[in-house]
Amino acid sequence: MRKLSSLFFIIALTSCLQPVPVEEVPVAKDETSSATDNSSSSDSTEEESNVNRDIDGGNDPLLVYQWHLDNYGQRGGTSGEDLNVMPLFSSGKKGSGVVVAVVDDGLEAEHNDLWKNFNSDFSYNYINFSKDPTPASAQDYGHGTACAGIIAARDSNDEGGRGVAPRATLVGYNLLAKYSSINTYDAMRRNRSVVDVSNNSWGPPDGYGDLVEAEALWMAGLEDGLRQGRGGKGIVYVFAAGNGGEIYDLSNYDGYASYPGVIAVSAIGDDGRYADYSEMGSNIWVAAPSEGQSETAITTTDLTGSARGYNKSSLSNLSDRDYTTTFNGTSAAAPMVTGVVALMLEENENLSYRDVKAILAKTARKNDPTNGNWTTNAAGLNINYNYGFGAVDATAAVNAASSWTNLPAQVIERWPLAGEMASGETIDDAGTEVTSDIVISSSGISEIEFVQVEVNITHNDWGNLTMYLKRSGSSTTEAVLSLAHPCYNSSFSVTTCTRSNNTYTFGVARFLDEDPNGTWTLSVVDGDSTKDGRSGVLDSWRLKVYGH
Amino acid sequence: MDIKFILSFFVVTSTVVAQDKIEFKEHGRENKIFVIENEVMLHNDGAIPTRVRTNLRGARRINRDDKVSEIFADTEDGSGRLRSLPGGIIIELKEGVDFNQWASHKGYKILRELSNNQFMISSSPGRKTLEEMDAVREDSNVKSVEANWWTNIAPKKAVDASQFKRTESFKFNRN
Numbered sequence: 001m002r003k004l005s006s007l008f009f010i011i012a013l014t015s016c017l018q019p020v021p022v023e024e025v026p027v028a029k030d031e032t033s034s035a036t037d038n039s040s041s042s043d044s045t046e047e048e049s050n051v052n053r054d055i056d057g058g059n060d061p062l063l064v065y066q067w068h069l070d071n072y073g074q075r076g077g078t079s080g081e082d083l084n085v086m087p088l089f090s091s092g093k094k095g096s097g098v099v100v101a102v103v104d105d106g107l108e109a110e111h112n113d114l115w116k117n118f119n120s121d122f123s124y125n126y127i128n129f130s131k132d133p134t135p136a137s138a139q140d141y142g143h144g145t146a147c148a149g150i151i152a153a154r155d156s157n158d159e160g161g162r163g164v165a166p167r168a169t170l171v172g173y174n175l176l177a178k179y180s181s182i183n184t185y186d187a188m189r190r191n192r193s194v195v196d197v198s199n200n201s202w203g204p205p206d207g208y209g210d211l212v213e214a215e216a217l218w219m220a221g222l223e224d225g226l227r228q229g230r231g232g233k234g235i236v237y238v239f240a241a242g243n244g245g246e247i248y249d250l251s252n253y254d255g256y257a258s259y260p261g262v263i264a265v266s267a268i269g270d271d272g273r274y275a276d277y278s279e280m281g282s283n284i285w286v287a288a289p290s291e292g293q294s295e296t297a298i299t300t301t302d303l304t305g306s307a308r309g310y311n312k313s314s315l316s317n318l319s320d321r322d323y324t325t326t327f328n329g330t331s332a333a334a335p336m337v338t339g340v341v342a343l344m345l346e347e348n349e350n351l352s353y354r355d356v357k358a359i360l361a362k363t364a365r366k367n368d369p370t371n372g373n374w375t376t377n378a379a380g381l382n383i384n385y386n387y388g389f390g391a392v393d394a395t396a397a398v399n400a401a402s403s404w405t406n407l408p409a410q411v412i413e414r415w416p417l418a419g420e421m422a423s424g425e426t427i428d429d430a431g432t433e434v435t436s437d438i439v440i441s442s443s444g445i446s447e448i449e450f451v452q453v454e455v456n457i458t459h460n461d462w463g464n465l466t467m468y469l470k471r472s473g474s475s476t477t478e479a480v481l482s483l484a485h486p487c488y489n490s491s492f493s494v495t496t497c498t499r500s501n502n503t504y505t506f507g508v509a510r511f512l513d514e515d516p517n518g519t520w521t522l523s524v525v526d527g528d529s530t531k532d533g534r535s536g537v538l539d540s541w542r543l544k545v546y547g548h
Numbered sequence: 549m550d551i552k553f554i555l556s557f558f559v560v561t562s563t564v565v566a567q568d569k570i571e572f573k574e575h576g577r578e579n580k581i582f583v584i585e586n587e588v589m590l591h592n593d594g595a596i597p598t599r600v601r602t603n604l605r606g607a608r609r610i611n612r613d614d615k616v617s618e619i620f621a622d623t624e625d626g627s628g629r630l631r632s633l634p635g636g637i638i639i640e641l642k643e644g645v646d647f648n649q650w651a652s653h654k655g656y657k658i659l660r661e662l663s664n665n666q667f668m669i670s671s672s673p674g675r676k677t678l679e680e681m682d683a684v685r686e687d688s689n690v691k692s693v694e695a696n697w698w699t700n701i702a703p704k705k706a707v708d709a710s711q712f713k714r715t716e717s718f719k720f721n722r723n
Contacts, residue, residue, distance in 0.1 A: 105703060128594055139596070143703040176703065177596050180634055181696045182660060182668055205702045207712055210628050216575055216694060217638065240704035247712045248720055274722060277706045291706065329705040372723050386722060483720060489627035492712045500622040500629075501579050 058158030065299035068289035077270025085394040095165025095342035104144025106135035107172030113160040126178035133172035142309035149301030150335035164339025188221030192229040199338040201331035206244035209487035214255035234353035240330035242279040251281030258507030284388035288336035291328035364390030379513030420540035445547035452544040459536025463497030466527030473518030484527030581620035591634030615673035636696030
């Protein structure tokens with residue numbers, strides 16, 4: 001029986017996937033010129049007019065727009081505020097042999113600037129069970145195609161721009177078009193012996209303020225990819241940090257971007273400063289380019305033609321509707337890092353996912369150096385709630401990868417050693433601080449990689465709560481877990497942040513390389529200035545420390 | 549049975565109202581969700597899930613070929629994570645139990661195999677999945693059981709902050 005859905009007021013589930021309005025961007029006067037293409041000579045020996053699909057012998061006409069690759073102020077930004085990837089292109093490093101899975105709403109396999117890097121053998125369509133993740137003609141799902149272009153749009157082919165790793169292999173899984181527990185489990189571990197990097201520019205909807213735990217099956221799939229993927233070295237998972245920054249949403253409240261093993265990426269603009277929408281968080285690992293406060297967004301691939309995608313004929317943008325200059329969000333920042341990881345793995349395929357994370361942190365650049373959120377942790381690493389360990393630096397990361405000594409085996413410890421640290425203290429509405437200590441001594445870990453903090457709290461409005469975790473040893477490092485904030489319902493009205501259960505697990509990056517021995521103090525306070533009469537109880541909490 | 553259906557009389561001015569409260573076990577913890585009134589999710593094989601504003605009975609009558617599920621929220625006013633149940637129960641059996649034999653004996657249809665002792669069986673869409681889950685959980689051969697949820701996931705594109713009715717009593721210092 002045919003559906004009579006037209007009789008209903010249909011809200012497409014995927015209304016959240018509609019493209020954002022595009023900005024007015026002047027078309028380049030000479031789109032065939034390539035002022036900054038420093039690619040290797042083997043790529044540029046063919047005639048520029050050669051559009052034979054079997055030969056890469058041309059330019060990347062939109063490269064001039066791609067300030068994230070080479071920012072020399074061409075779009076009003078600050079020179080040098082980019083990925084620092086051009087020196088790698090000059091030496092022929094483009095991600096060859098590295099397989100990147102784009103887990104998204106689809107990927108247009110036959111796009112002129114993607115097809116040559118696309119591999120159908122390992123791609124998957126969760127709607128029709130085929131190996132073609134191209135969105136159906138009725139679907140205006142251009143997000144995954146835009147992410148794919150940032151990662152690995154083909155270079156030197158007389159088409160569009162180029163990706164950060166323009167010779168990496170792309171596979172696409174259209175998970176967002178058919179999301180379910182079983183499919184997210186599958187998407188995290190599919191082709192685990194083949195896939196090197198997994199790009200995930202998605203997560204719980206932003207801005208609503210809810211603390212959303214990751215699904216158990218997503219965790220199971222991801223853990224499988226970390227432990228078994230790439231011959232035991234682990235798939236490298238990159239996630240967008242989130243875009244609710246203007247509405248006081250923290251990335252800490254996103255259980256996916258806060259999960260151990262995940263690289264959470266925040267967004268910076270072409271001035272090197274945080275994008276207003278980019279969420280802060282103790283879980284942020286690194287920052288990468290996207291549309292920032294100057295509102296100069298990212299140029300990348302778009303769904304082919306004028307009917308779909310971000311660059312439609314009814315709105316002014318590039319004259320070539322197969323590309324857009326308006327892609328933004330931490331959605332755009334995550335694939336930047338994914339591309340950089342592909343370059344690192346091309347340089348050194350023996351890196352584990354933990355090595356990749358460590359290198360990214362230690363080679364990150366201290367961008368926006370006057371920002372007051374910069375601090376130094378007890379291990380001497382710069383850290384910032386906006387930027388994590390800083391802006392990703394592709395050349396520094398690849399150079400470090402080439403001579404990197406792999407980390408020793410990972411050790412995971414739960415503290416207290418048995419059970420949870422019971423508290424039972426009342427969190428009153430007057431703002432009295434409640435604290436609870438866990439003392440770690442004789443830990444088998446000398447250098448922390450990541451910390452998870454599980455809190456069990458009975459409270460009718462978690463949005464009232466401000467929580468900090470502090471480690472006091474030879475010096476002190478502090479991590480904000482939550483700040484008093486509003487939650488919103490589906491009508492965008494302020495509501496209470498009610499949790500369906502009384503527990504949440506935060507992820508903290510800020511203690512990287514520190515010695516876990518010392519006193520860890522959890523502080524909880526009702527930080528809501530409105531005094532709504534609500535009180536609660538800190539029932540218990542515990543730590544899980546990852547390190548070596 | 550772990551599931552309890554409780555009629556709540558909570559009234560909100562929001563356009564979204566959730567009344568039926570469902571309590572169930574998830575990962576060993578008590579959990580609760582609320583059924584959003586007059587909205588359902590169609591989970592048709594071969595199609596994108598579609599959220600439809602109608603009542604459950606009407607949707608099931610008209611969309612007989614579809615898997616129709618209620619939409620659930622964490623709270624009475626429809627806030628928090630939105631979820632629905634397209635059908636499917638994921639089961640992990642204890643070591644040494646042959647799942648083919650076990651499923652055959654139980655009459656379960658295996659939809660997908662995840663590993664040697666983990667697989668998904670079919671179940672009715674919607675809240676009935678939670679009831680069927682409880683029956684599976686009682687089996688002594690079962691190590692863990694969970695529902696195959698659809699949940700609201702979105703691309704991380706920039707959010708239009710202007711639509712949120714902001715309050716200035718909260719302020720984060722970014723600088």
